[in-house]
Amino acid sequence: MAEQEEIAAVPAAVYRPASIREAWELKRKFNENAAMIAGGTLLQMKREQGIAFPPCLISLENIQALQAMEFIEDGAAAYLKIGACVRLSALRKSLFVKKDWRILQEAVKQVAAPAVRNRATIGGNICYMSGDTIPALLALGAKVAWFSERGLKMDTLEVFLQQARLHSNTILASIYLPKQPPENWISFYQKVGRRAAFTPSLVVVSVCAKVSNENHISRIRIAAGGGAGQPKRLTASEALLEGAVLSEEILAGVYEKIMEEYDPLPGNFASAAYLKTAAANLIVSRFARFLDREDEADE
The missing domain is CATH 3.30.465.10 (Uridine Diphospho-n-acetylenolpyruvylglucosamine Reductase; domain 3)
Structure with a gap:
C-alpha cells in the first residue's frame, strides 16, 4: 500500500517560468527535487514504470x-x-x-x-x-x-x-x-520493432549522403540507435565510405566495420549480436540498391 501511495503521489508544486534563464535558476535551486516538463509524456511513462513524480515540476510551456x-x-x-x-x-x-x-x-x-x-x-x-x-x-x-x-x-x-x-x-x-543540397542527395530512416506499429524500437538506423551518378559517396553521416542505448554516429563506418565508389568489396568492409563499431545495449527481446547484425544489414542493403541499379542498366 505504501508503494502504491508513493507512485500515485502528485508534485507538491508546479512552476511556470517565462524564460529559459528563470527555468534554469529554478532547476538549479531545487536540483534533484525538480524535473522539467513540456508535453509530460516521458514523466508519465516513468510514472507507469513505478517511478514517482519529483516534489516539483518546472513547466516550459510558457516560454x-x-x-x-x-x-x-x-x-x-x-x-x-x-x-x-x-x-x-x-x-x-x-x-x-x-x-x-x-x-x-x-x-x-x-x-x-x-x-x-x-x-x-x-x-x-x-x-x-x-x-x-x-x-x-x-x-x-x-x-x-x-x-x-x-x-x-x-x-x-x-x-x-x-x-x-x-x-x-x-x-x-x-x-x-x-538545408541539404538537392543534387544527388539521398537519405533514409528505418526502425525495426517487435511489432508492426506503436512499438518500442529494437534498432533504428538513419543515413544521409551525397551519391553521384557514378556511385561516388561523399558527405556521409550514419547513425544508429534503438532500445535503451543512446544513438550514436558510426564515424569509422562513415570513413570507409567517404570518398569511395560503391562496390561489393566496399560494402563488405562497411558491414564488418558496423559490426565492430556499433555497440548496442542488449534488451529483453534481442541480444547485442542480433542488434548489431540488424543494423549492419539495414544500412548495407540500402546502399546495395545502387549496385542493383547499375546491374539493371547493364542488362
Missing part, C-alpha cells in the same frame, strides 16, 4: 522562445530552427520538414501513437537520450542550442548529448537543421 519553428536564410547558409517545445505532431505536418528533412518526418511518424505525438515534444524525445528521432537528427547534421551555467551555447547534437548526461540542469532550447 515562447521554445515554441517556434522557422526557416532562416543567412547569406549562403539556410537552416530550419525548431524550438525544443515544438510538438512532434507539428513536425509531422510541417511543409518545411516534409520538403527538405523528410527522414525527420519519417522518424516522428514512428514515435508512439497520434495521441502521444500531440503532446510529446522534439526536445523531450532528444532529452530522453534514446529517442527514435535522434538517429535522424544525427544523420541530418543537427546542431542544438542549450542553456547551462555558462549561458546559451551551440554545438553539435553529439556534444549536447554528452553534456546533458553530465549536467542535469541543462535545458535544451532549439535544434538547427542545415
